[in-house]
Amino acid sequence: MKYDAIVVGAGISGLLSALALSKNRKRVLIIEKGRHIGGLARSYDVEGYKVDIGPHAITALEDGPLVKLMDEYFDIVPQFIPHEKYHVRTHDKFSDFPYTLKEWMMFDILPRRDRLSLVQAITKAMALTLTDGSNLKISVHDFMSDFTLSEKTLKFIDAICPFLSGRSSKETPLWRILRGSGYVEETKLGSREQFSRFTRLARHDGAHNQCYPRGGVDAIVKSAEYSLPKNLVDIRLEEPVTSIHVEDGHVKGVGTSKDSYDSDMVVYSGYVKDLPNMVDSALPPEYVEDLKRIKQTKALSVWLGLKSKVKEFDYMGSEIWFEEGKPYWAMPTSNFDSQLAPKGKQLVGFAFVIEDDIKKERKSALDTIYNALPNIEKQVEMEHFQVAVPEKATPVIDGFIPSPKSPINGLYLVGTDTNTNSMGITRASYSVLDCLKFMREDGVL
Numbered sequence: 001m002k003y004d005a006i007v008v009g010a011g012i013s014g015l016l017s018a019l020a021l022s023k024n025r026k027r028v029l030i031i032e033k034g035r036h037i038g039g040l041a042r043s044y045d046v047e048g049y050k051v052d053i054g055p056h057a058i059t060a061l062e063d064g065p066l067v068k069l070m071d072e073y074f075d076i077v078p079q080f081i082p083h084e085k086y087h088v089r090t091h092d093k094f095s096d097f098p099y100t101l102k103e104w105m106m107f108d109i110l111p112r113r114d115r116l117s118l119v120q121a122i123t124k125a126m127a128l129t130l131t132d133g134s135n136l137k138i139s140v141h142d143f144m145s146d147f148t149l150s151e152k153t154l155k156f157i158d159a160i161c162p163f164l165s166g167r168s169s170k171e172t173p174l175w176r177i178l179r180g181s182g183y184v185e186e187t188k189l190g191s192r193e194q195f196s197r198f199t200r201l202a203r204h205d206g207a208h209n210q211c212y213p214r215g216g217v218d219a220i221v222k223s224a225e226y227s228l229p230k231n232l233v234d235i236r237l238e239e240p241v242t243s244i245h246v247e248d249g250h251v252k253g254v255g256t257s258k259d260s261y262d263s264d265m266v267v268y269s270g271y272v273k274d275l276p277n278m279v280d281s282a283l284p285p286e287y288v289e290d291l292k293r294i295k296q297t298k299a300l301s302v303w304l305g306l307k308s309k310v311k312e313f314d315y316m317g318s319e320i321w322f323e324e325g326k327p328y329w330a331m332p333t334s335n336f337d338s339q340l341a342p343k344g345k346q347l348v349g350f351a352f353v354i355e356d357d358i359k360k361e362r363k364s365a366l367d368t369i370y371n372a373l374p375n376i377e378k379q380v381e382m383e384h385f386q387v388a389v390p391e392k393a394t395p396v397i398d399g400f401i402p403s404p405k406s407p408i409n410g411l412y413l414v415g416t417d418t419n420t421n422s423m424g425i426t427r428a429s430y431s432v433l434d435c436l437k438f439m440r441e442d443g444v445l
């Protein structure tokens with residue numbers, strides 16, 4: 001049977017694409033290489049605890065792309081619990097992460113003189129988004145070199161950058177920090193919309209529209225799956241797509257480890273950098289060269305199940321550590337939904353950006369955690385590790401982010417490597433909205 005569209009991959013971007021297409025009366029086949037749908041937005045049980053693949057805060061839930069897609073296509077929506085504050089932990093302090101200029105001035109974890117410089121730097125960066133965008137391409141490190149900052153503050157900046165871009169401040173472009181943090185999205189330089197974002201510096205709470213889905217991050221996936229029109233969508237699991245068939249510059253279907261399937265439209269949500277190995281007709285050489293500039297970063301997540309609730313995690317929100325050892329971002333997910341841990345116990349997820357030697361990284365991650373939180377080690381009854389690539393393209397200086405419209409007619413690309421806005425699930429959702437826009441322009445939706 002010929003499908004109207006084949007979606008490669010059943011992560012959040014593949015599922016959202018399949019949902020939008022099928023709600024527009026297209027017959028869709030979703031092909032997933034893994035045993036489960038959800039990709040990185042999956043949750044599963046470990047010794048009575050329910051862990052996600054990395055701790056998740058879902059951003060832009062007031063007016064962002066996921067909400068647009070849920071409003072239009074979901075039959076049921078997950079329940080979202082406000083994330084509340086981001087915090088910064090040090091040996092002697094636990095402070096709210098600053099967002100507005102006033103909060104930066106009050107942020108007593110950093111020296112007072114540096115805070116003033118940081119406020120000047122943020123204001124300058126935001127002013128650049130209103131005028132000349134070219135300066136936003138410089139690295140955070142180079143941009144900050146105009147300001148006099150202590151070692152401590154530079155260390156803090158170096159800890160934050162990998163959580164927003166996956167890379168150090170030397171490799172992170174300034175625009176990424178602004179978009180990753182939500183200060184700026186969908187930059188139209190000089191636009192009125194941009195100006196209104198600029199005013200957030202005075203009044204905005206960075207986490208005001210961020211949430212965690214009740215039941216775990218796969219509550220979003222489950223709602224999307226439930227909303228798929230059953231008579232129009234088939235899903236095949238454990239079937240890696242190995243080739244994408246192209247004739248005369250137009251996509252014709254895909255081949256898998258088991259079979260081949262015909263369609264004039266393929267939506268691919270795997271790594272775009274792998275496309276040259278899959279497309280059995282030549283992609284433009286300059287495009288193939290561009291794809292080689294896609295960079296990725298790995299994350300190590302450590303999930304700790306605690307025998308009882310500890311005072312260190314008696315809060316809603318999440319925390320960053322940047323003192324000795326490796327920087328982490330941690331979230332006590334069972335505070336958002338007690339069902340994620342056995343009764344009276346607590347579940348906390350820690351995320352680290354890592355290099356390649358996983359064994360060493362595990363040890364230094366645990367050393368960092370128990371140095372930052374010396375009292376929790378004796379409470380730990382479950383330790384679980386995950387290694388994953390959180391976003392398929394790390395936005396770096398001289399990196400490449402492909403468009404959802406590929407050079408091959410009928411072949412569309414979705415996922416976190418095809419959009420520069422925001423992060424994670426929000427970034428994936430932006431890519432799906434963009435992709436749908438291209439399909440409409442092409443007259444296929």
Ligand SMILES: Cc1cc2nc3c(=O)[nH]c(=O)nc-3n(C[C@H](O)[C@H](O)[C@H](O)COP(=O)(O)OP(=O)(O)OC[C@H]3O[C@@H](n4cnc5c(N)ncnc54)[C@H](O)[C@@H]3O)c2cc1C
Nearest residue numbers: 009011012013033039040054056057241270415416424425
């Ligand atoms: C530690 C960590 C922390 C995170 N924190 C957050 C957060 O706070 N907020 C947030 O929004 N996001 C967060 N994320 C990221 C977020 O989960 C992902 O960016 C998002 O789920 C990616 O969706 P995707 O559809 O683009 O890709 P994926 O989830 O990777 O889905 C792609 C799917 O395609 C399948 N596939 C690939 N190639 C093939 C093939 N050839 N044939 C068939 N199937 C194929 C894969 O198996 C996979 O299921 C985090 C991730 C990690 C690891």
